[in-house]
Amino acid sequence: MMDSPSKFRGRRFPRLLRRNRAAIVGLVIVTVMVGIGVLGPMLAPYDPDTQFRGSRLQSPGPEFLLGTDNLGRDLLSRLLHGARLSIGMAALATVFIVAIAVFVGAVAGYVGGLADDLAMRVVDTILAFPGIILALAIVGVLGPGLENVIVSLVLVAWAGYARLVRGLVLETREKPFVESALAVGCSRTRILLRHIVPNMISPVIVLGSLEMGTLILALAGLNFLGLGVQPPTAEWGSMLNQGRLFFQSQPQLMIYPGAMISVTVLGFNLLGDGIRDLIDPRYSG
Amino acid sequence: MLPVWFAITLLAFTLGAVAPGDPAEAIYYQTFGEPPTDQAALDRLREEIGLNDPFLLRYGRWTYRALSGDLGTSYRTGSPVWSQLTSRLWATLMLAIGGVMVALVIALPLGVLAAVRQDSPLDLTARLFSLIGAAIPSYWLAYLLILVFAVHLHWLPVAGSGSWLHLVLPCTTLGLSGVALLSRLLRSSMLEAMGNEYMRVARSKGLPERRVILVHALRNALIPLVTVMGTMLGFLLSGAIVIETVFAWPGLGRMMIEAISFRDYPVIQGFVLFAGTVFVLVNLVVDVSYTWIDPRIRLAGGPEDRRR
Numbered sequence: 001m002m003d004s005p006s007k008f009r010g011r012r013f014p015r016l017l018r019r020n021r022a023a024i025v026g027l028v029i030v031t032v033m034v035g036i037g038v039l040g041p042m043l044a045p046y047d048p049d050t051q052f053r054g055s056r057l058q059s060p061g062p063e064f065l066l067g068t069d070n071l072g073r074d075l076l077s078r079l080l081h082g083a084r085l086s087i088g089m090a091a092l093a094t095v096f097i098v099a100i101a102v103f104v105g106a107v108a109g110y111v112g113g114l115a116d117d118l119a120m121r122v123v124d125t126i127l128a129f130p131g132i133i134l135a136l137a138i139v140g141v142l143g144p145g146l147e148n149v150i151v152s153l154v155l156v157a158w159a160g161y162a163r164l165v166r167g168l169v170l171e172t173r174e175k176p177f178v179e180s181a182l183a184v185g186c187s188r189t190r191i192l193l194r195h196i197v198p199n200m201i202s203p204v205i206v207l208g209s210l211e212m213g214t215l216i217l218a219l220a221g222l223n224f225l226g227l228g229v230q231p232p233t234a235e236w237g238s239m240l241n242q243g244r245l246f247f248q249s250q251p252q253l254m255i256y257p258g259a260m261i262s263v264t265v266l267g268f269n270l271l272g273d274g275i276r277d278l279i280d281p282r283y284s285g
Numbered sequence: 286m287l288p289v290w291f292a293i294t295l296l297a298f299t300l301g302a303v304a305p306g307d308p309a310e311a312i313y314y315q316t317f318g319e320p321p322t323d324q325a326a327l328d329r330l331r332e333e334i335g336l337n338d339p340f341l342l343r344y345g346r347w348t349y350r351a352l353s354g355d356l357g358t359s360y361r362t363g364s365p366v367w368s369q370l371t372s373r374l375w376a377t378l379m380l381a382i383g384g385v386m387v388a389l390v391i392a393l394p395l396g397v398l399a400a401v402r403q404d405s406p407l408d409l410t411a412r413l414f415s416l417i418g419a420a421i422p423s424y425w426l427a428y429l430l431i432l433v434f435a436v437h438l439h440w441l442p443v444a445g446s447g448s449w450l451h452l453v454l455p456c457t458t459l460g461l462s463g464v465a466l467l468s469r470l471l472r473s474s475m476l477e478a479m480g481n482e483y484m485r486v487a488r489s490k491g492l493p494e495r496r497v498i499l500v501h502a503l504r505n506a507l508i509p510l511v512t513v514m515g516t517m518l519g520f521l522l523s524g525a526i527v528i529e530t531v532f533a534w535p536g537l538g539r540m541m542i543e544a545i546s547f548r549d550y551p552v553i554q555g556f557v558l559f560a561g562t563v564f565v566l567v568n569l570v571v572d573v574s575y576t577w578i579d580p581r582i583r584l585a586g587g588p589e590d591r592r593r
Contacts, residue, residue, distance in 0.1 A: 124289055129293075
């Protein structure tokens with residue numbers, strides 16, 4: 001995939017990003033959405049779980065700007081609160097995915113031999129499935145729940161990155177500075193931890209974060225299927241799930257959560273494409 | 286291919302083996318219609334169905350039975366998992382075929398036109414369209430389409446199955462979510478094909494432009510599309526799971542979701558094994574068809590290249 005981590009340089013980064021208008025749009029969207037995720041609870045006019053019994057299924061109006069759901073909860077407040085969970089869960093999953101991938105990929109690539117063969121067989125098997133199906137099966141075994149959904153996505157998504165990291169390690173270990181480290185008598189562990197990993201970690205982290213959009217979509221999808229967060233928690237995917245019984249009379253109950261997911265994912269994808277172009281111009285197009 | 290398939294069987298079996306809950310209890314409940322009260326009877330049953338055997342023996346037996354089409358019986362319905370899979374397969378297949386047709390009908394002209402008129406407003410619109418398409422959750426798109434075409438216009442049924450009209454919205458949703466991937470791919474492979482020598486030859490022969498594009502460029506541009514068949518299938522199958530839920534379509538995806546909520550492990554295992562096997566087979570067919578489509582590729586180099 002990516003064979004030139006050296007092309008990724010911190011200094012060139014902001015200037016090149018400025019030239020890519022689509023990436024700017026993405027950056028703005030992501031900033032706004034993450035901002036909502038952080039500040040959402042402060043911006044929300046009401047508590048997301050308070051049920052206003054007299055005002056169920058209200059249409060948008062001055063009191064409830066986007067209307068209320070079937071339990072009389074303010075839709076706007078729930079949307080704003082939901083951002084934290086929807087984006088935060090994906091970010092958390094990304095951290096785990098990158099951590100596992102770096103560990104497995106680095107060991108497989110540097111130690112080689114049996115460890116490498118075994119790791120790559122496991123990776124092959126995981127990649128033989130469409131991700132969502134395997135994730136579903138794992139949730140099926142663990143049982144529904146927010147933690148289990150994140151665990152299942154992490155268990156599926158680390159494989160692709162581990163292969164990527166392995167490739168980078170294989171490439172980096174042939175570099176002259178590794179040879180000189182070996183020559184001055186560094187141990188293999190030290191070479192791996194102090195010389196190889198630091199030299200490939202930034203592209204790996206960046207590439208990992210590119211998939212935030214995909215992860216947000218997948219998490220929202222599993223929540224929509226009712227496998228993740230349980231009511232009354234406000235999360236975009238599960239709000240769609242709860243709104244689907246009433247969407248014929250109150251379409252805003254599904255239009256807004258879906259729009260939030262779409263715009264957020266679009267933002268992360270645009271930003272991701274822009275960054276990918278920077279790292280490897282061959283991807284542009 | 287074979288090692289991967291064995292790994293898939295191991296995975297499918299392990300999923301069921303590590304699952305919480307006692308299969309013996311589930312089978313007892315299914316046979317006698319009441320929760321087990323007699324511990325001795327439960328122990329006997331456990332011994333009888335071989336739950337006390339070592340892991341590898343149970344795995345071997347499970348795989349052997351799976352190979353002969355015996356995937357066990359569903360905890361929930363008591364019917365064989367295999368017959369449940371095959372009876373649901375047709376519904377999902379119909380959905381998938383319809384989805385592919387919708388995707389091709391939109392993506393083919395879009396991809397070709399976007400490549401022929403590179404950077405034109407049409408090309409930019411198509412790119413925008415595919416960017417947005419990739420960001421929209423398919424279930425949300427499904428509800429939007431239901432809202433417009435079923436609730437407001439009353440042209441199509443909201444959900445369910447029965448007539449071919451019930452297929453229109455699910456297939457459109459599934460197809461639209463594949464358009465982004467397909468049209469983008471077709472555009473880039475068209476651009477590559479159009480940069481080839483034979484294009485100049487075709488034009489200098491005096492062939493009409495339409496023929497040059499449709500016959501010479503498009504034909505060659507279609508070859509790379511074969512390589513994404515596996516990805517496309519995975520896409521359709523995953524898409525089908527949520528879309529079947531939205532439209533109450535009685536396919537494999539809905540079966541899987543129901544099995545998960547009922548903790549019906551034999552069905553989950555069976556579905557995983559089934560999906561994995563289909564995947565391995567499709568990828569095998571794709572690998573073999575490379576050489577058939579383009580004899581310059583030799584199979585010998587194949588697997589090694591794929592590992593990097």
